[in-house]
Amino acid sequence: MSALQDIVRAHRVVVVCGTGGVGKTTCSAALALGAALDGRKALVMTIDPARRLADSLGLNGDMNEAAQVDLPGLLGVTPPPGGELHAMMLDSKAAFDEMVTRFSKDEAARERILGNSYYQRASESLSGSQEYMAMEKLRQVVEAGRYDVVVLDTPPTRNALEFLEAPGRLLSMLHDGALKWLVRPTGKRWSAARAATTIFGKGQQAMLGVFERFVGGDVLGGISEFVTAFSGLLDGMGRRAAEVMELLRGDEAAFVMVAAPNRIALTEALYFHDRLEAADIPFRGFVINRVSPAHADDHALPDSATAAGFPERDEPGWTDAVDAVWAHHRGRHRQSAIDRHHIAALQEHCGDSVPYVLIPTFEGEVHDLDALRKLLEYL
Amino acid sequence: MVSGALACAAAARGKQVCLAEVAGSETQAALFDADPVGYIGGPLAPSIRGVSINPADAVEEYLVRMLRFRLLYELVFRNRYIAPFLNGVMGLSDLITVGKVMDLEWEGLDGPADDDPAAERRYDLVVVDGPATGHGVSLLRAPQAMMDVTRVGPLHANAKLIRDLLADRDKTAVVLVTLAEEMPVNETIELARALADRVDVQVAGVVVNAVAPPLLTGPAADAWPAVAKAGRAAGGDAAAAVEDAARAIRDRERADGYVHRLRDELALPVLELPLLSPGDIGADGLGTLATALEAWL
Numbered sequence: 001m002s003a004l005q006d007i008v009r010a011h012r013v014v015v016v017c018g019t020g021g022v023g024k025t026t027c028s029a030a031l032a033l034g035a036a037l038d039g040r041k042a043l044v045m046t047i048d049p050a051r052r053l054a055d056s057l058g059l060n061g062d063m064n065e066a067a068q069v070d071l072p073g074l075l076g077v078t079p080p081p082g083g084e085l086h087a088m089m090l091d092s093k094a095a096f097d098e099m100v101t102r103f104s105k106d107e108a109a110r111e112r113i114l115g116n117s118y119y120q121r122a123s124e125s126l127s128g129s130q131e132y133m134a135m136e137k138l139r140q141v142v143e144a145g146r147y148d149v150v151v152l153d154t155p156p157t158r159n160a161l162e163f164l165e166a167p168g169r170l171l172s173m174l175h176d177g178a179l180k181w182l183v184r185p186t187g188k189r190w191s192a193a194r195a196a197t198t199i200f201g202k203g204q205q206a207m208l209g210v211f212e213r214f215v216g217g218d219v220l221g222g223i224s225e226f227v228t229a230f231s232g233l234l235d236g237m238g239r240r241a242a243e244v245m246e247l248l249r250g251d252e253a254a255f256v257m258v259a260a261p262n263r264i265a266l267t268e269a270l271y272f273h274d275r276l277e278a279a280d281i282p283f284r285g286f287v288i289n290r291v292s293p294a295h296a297d298d299h300a301l302p303d304s305a306t307a308a309g310f311p312e313r314d315e316p317g318w319t320d321a322v323d324a325v326w327a328h329h330r331g332r333h334r335q336s337a338i339d340r341h342h343i344a345a346l347q348e349h350c351g352d353s354v355p356y357v358l359i360p361t362f363e364g365e366v367h368d369l370d371a372l373r374k375l376l377e378y379l
Numbered sequence: 380m381v382s383g384a385l386a387c388a389a390a391a392r393g394k395q396v397c398l399a400e401v402a403g404s405e406t407q408a409a410l411f412d413a414d415p416v417g418y419i420g421g422p423l424a425p426s427i428r429g430v431s432i433n434p435a436d437a438v439e440e441y442l443v444r445m446l447r448f449r450l451l452y453e454l455v456f457r458n459r460y461i462a463p464f465l466n467g468v469m470g471l472s473d474l475i476t477v478g479k480v481m482d483l484e485w486e487g488l489d490g491p492a493d494d495d496p497a498a499e500r501r502y503d504l505v506v507v508d509g510p511a512t513g514h515g516v517s518l519l520r521a522p523q524a525m526m527d528v529t530r531v532g533p534l535h536a537n538a539k540l541i542r543d544l545l546a547d548r549d550k551t552a553v554v555l556v557t558l559a560e561e562m563p564v565n566e567t568i569e570l571a572r573a574l575a576d577r578v579d580v581q582v583a584g585v586v587v588n589a590v591a592p593p594l595l596t597g598p599a600a601d602a603w604p605a606v607a608k609a610g611r612a613a614g615g616d617a618a619a620a621v622e623d624a625a626r627a628i629r630d631r632e633r634a635d636g637y638v639h640r641l642r643d644e645l646a647l648p649v650l651e652l653p654l655l656s657p658g659d660i661g662a663d664g665l666g667t668l669a670t671a672l673e674a675w676l
Contacts, residue, residue, distance in 0.1 A: 020511065214446060214533055302616055309613030310606070310620075317598025321606045324595055328627055329620035363626060364633060 003355035004256065004379040005034045007284045011254040013142060013247065014151045017163065018258035019268055023289040023359075027258050028153035029087070030375040036071065036085035037376075040148035043086040043141060045134070054089055066141075075369045086147065088137075095133040103236035113230060130155050131166035132237075135244040142247060164248070164281070167241045254284040259346075261291045261339040261358075266346050273350050285355045287379070288343055292336040293360040301333055381556045381586050381652065382508035383410050383423075384668030390426040391669060394503035397483050398423060401476050401510055401518070403433035410665060428502075430483065434472035437479040445533060473521035474538060480507055481544050494540070509553075515570065519545060519553070519578045545580045552583035557641070559590050559634035559651075564641055571645050584648035586672075587638055591654045594627045603628075 008014055008031050016028040025046055032044035043066055066088040072078045079085075097114065104110035113119055131154075138152055154163045247253060255276060259269035269286065276283045302308040305326035312319070347356055359378045362371065386398040397420075398407055407429050408415045413422065416429035418436040423429040442452045483505050485493050492498030509515050517524075522542035529535040545551050553574065557567040567585060574582055595603050603624075610621035642649050652668050 215529070305617070305620070308620065309610070309615055309617035311609050311613070313605075313609075315602060315605070317595075317600070317602035318606065320599035321595055321602040322610075324599060325606060325610065325620050325624040328594055329616070329623045332623050363629065 002379070004031060004285055004287065004357050005038070005376075007254050007256065007355075008035050008149060008151070009038065009040075011284075012149055012252040013138070013254070014149065015154060015163075015248065015253065015255045016151060016258060017154050017255060017272065019265065022258050022260045022265060024258045025153050026372065026375060027256075027287050027289065027359075027379070028151045030372045030379055031256075032087075032149070032151040033085055033369070033372050034376045034379060035149045035151070036069075036079050036083045037077070037373075039080035039083040041082060041084045041086070041146070042149050042151065043088060043147040044151045044153065045088045045090060045137065045141070046153035054087075069369075071369070075373065082148075088141075090134060090137055092130045092133045095137055099133070099136055099237070100233065103233040113233075131163050132241065134163070135167050136237075136240055139240055139244045139247065164245075164279070167244075249280060249282070251282075253282055255281055256285050256287060257283070258287045258289055261288050261342055263342055266342050270346055270349050283354060285357065286346070286350070287357045287359060288346075289359045290361045291339050291343070291358045292332060301330060380410060380665070381554070381588055381668065381672075382506045383407050384652075384665050384672055385554070386427050386504075386506045387424065387665045387669035388672045389504045389506070390424065391673075394426065395501065396427045397430060397486075397502040397505045398427055398508065399430045399432055399480055399483060399505060400508045401432050401434075402514075403431055403435075404508075405431050407431075407508065430479075432476050432479050434476055437475045438472055441475045441478060445537075470517065470521045470524050473518045474525045474541065477518060477521055477545070478537065478541050480505060481541050484544065484550070516573050516577060519574065519580055523578070542579070545578070548581045552581045554583050555585045555647075557585060557587055559587050559637045561637060564637045567641065568644050571647065582647060584650060585641055585645065587641065587649060587651045588668075589654045590634055590638070590651040591627065591631055593631055594624055 035042035411423040420430040486501040525538040
């Protein structure tokens with residue numbers, strides 16, 4: 001099967017989405033490996049903090065910058081001319097620092113942000129910052145034009161569209177409305193009273209005073225300082241986010257979704273598919289990972305182990321062992337049928353216009369290049 | 380699933396249990412085959428009440444109570460610019476999620492019992508179905524983090540109450556739940572270390588969920604090589620069954636290896652729970668797991 005590899009071949013950016021724990025990272029790495037073996041210069045980017053991709057690719061240490069994977073050394077394969085595999089692990093904090101440096105007007109502005117006590121927490125915990133950074137880095141890499149194809153393993157999200165929506169929310173939050181409230185006019189001490197007059201009108205000053213005492217005035221002051229310092233970056237950030245969305249909606253990008261074959265995961269996949277279609281995002285295919293292998297054309301099993309061909313013997317443990325082995329086989333068979341039933345329901349809903357790639361459950365875990373190549377055979 | 384089973388096991392011992400989920404999720408209701416419980420809470424099973432802690436509702440409840448003016452809450456915390464800062468940067472929503480858990484612990488038979496140790500409690504046990512690894516540490520660290528940034532004031536005082544409850548060895552324990560697979564085991568070891576380094580809380584142990592029982596034991600295990608040989612010789616379905624079984628045996632060996640790693644690297648009790656068939660994920664399965672958890676209570 002090569003349905004997904006065809007998709008990778010036809011695009012410059014492949015975004016791999018899905019909820020956590022379905023094998024998104026390994027599928028992303030396998031797709032990039034496929035592109036490399038196809039003679040293209042491929043980059044796989046992941047933001048997964050568990051460093052799974054690093055494990056998958058046998059890379060250790062810091063990977064904030066792209067590193068080339070030694071395919072001949074690790075896989076014993078020399079890709080065709082031009083074929084290279086690179087991997088990059090996004091450290092959201094480091095990327096945030098980098099962005100601050102890039103968009104700061106001057107050294108002083110940069111230092112003010114990097115030195116703010118809220119900045120560190122904000123860069124790690126502000127909802128949307130991880131997603132924003134992934135997009136920012138993606139744009140940077142695509143813009144630099146060093147790779148023929150970039151495969152992006154998206155951050156695990158509860159709601160799969162979060163990845164696309166979070167950056168916009170982050171920006172609108174940081175945008176001018178917030179500044180009215182929080183920005184300290186040059187040379188003047190910030191105060192809740194002033195903020196109240198600016199945004200809420202005079203009548204409510206007393207209440208803001210209550211609030212200030214409750215939270216502690218220095219806290220709001222600190223946040224205000226942070227937002228003030230950040231305000232200079234917003235135009236640049238907003239422009240970049242818009243460019244990335246344009247790139248992702250365009251012909252060069254393809255979205256692929258990885259799901260597991262259980263009812264809950266597939267319900268989510270289905271919902272995500274509908275949301276992407278509604279948002280006009282180019283959805284190109286499903287990968288259903290860890291499907292119980294189809295047992296030879298799913299025929300009905302014989303009634304008993306004996307009927308299946310196991311001899312009967314009068315030895316200790318023999319009957320128990322045969323019965324257990326047979327019961328287990330029947331269980332696998334049943335599971336396989338259930339998986340396929342769920343997948344058929346997904347296909348019925350989403351139609352035949354996109355490929356559905358089924359990957360069987362692999363033995364052990366996929367964390368070396370050989371295993372990735374095996375995975376690739378199904379993609 | 381494990382938190383649900385823990386709640387069942389406690390209820391089976393005659394305890395009144397509150398089973399709380401965070402981040403507004405409602406997975407327990409589906410497991411118990413009950414109606415969604417929402418933030419107000421609802422019955423999941425006899426002696427088990429469920430609550431789904433949605434940060435937005437928790438923040439509202441808390442602040443309206445603390446600030447005493449609903450209008451002020453509406454002004455400040457419904458403000459789309461301010462709320463994200465308080466929630467995200469300062470960890471207010473995490474703090475108040477844990478604070479809501481404290482409120483549940485404090486619930487008396489008629490109204491709040493607060494921290495009065497003599498007052499009779501509505502619940503004997505509050506089980507919290509926590510978030511995934513990454514968020515777990517920041518959730519448990521939220522009270523201390525808030526204390527560090529506020530230093531003084533009502534918010535500081537509340538954060539301290541919550542932190543003290545978490546630190547109380549007699550009242551609070553964290554149970555880590557994992558799978559017998561490489562990545563989850565690595566993450567659990569990292570999580571246990573991060574908790575030990577960064578949060579003053581007792582970790583009671585690790586539950587390894589969904590461990591497949593050995594396919595063959597005793598004399599049947601001894602008979603396996605001969606059965607495998609005979610099945611392969613017979614070909615067809617018998618041979619396929621042998622391959623399935625051989626795979627299951629190898630999977631089990633690998634799983635054993637991961638459980639050993641947990642035991643070796645963490646000085647914590649480790650409990651294995653059996654794998655349930657997909658059809659048993661629900662009320663029956665909760666009972667099975669609850670029985671296995673009995674020894675832990």
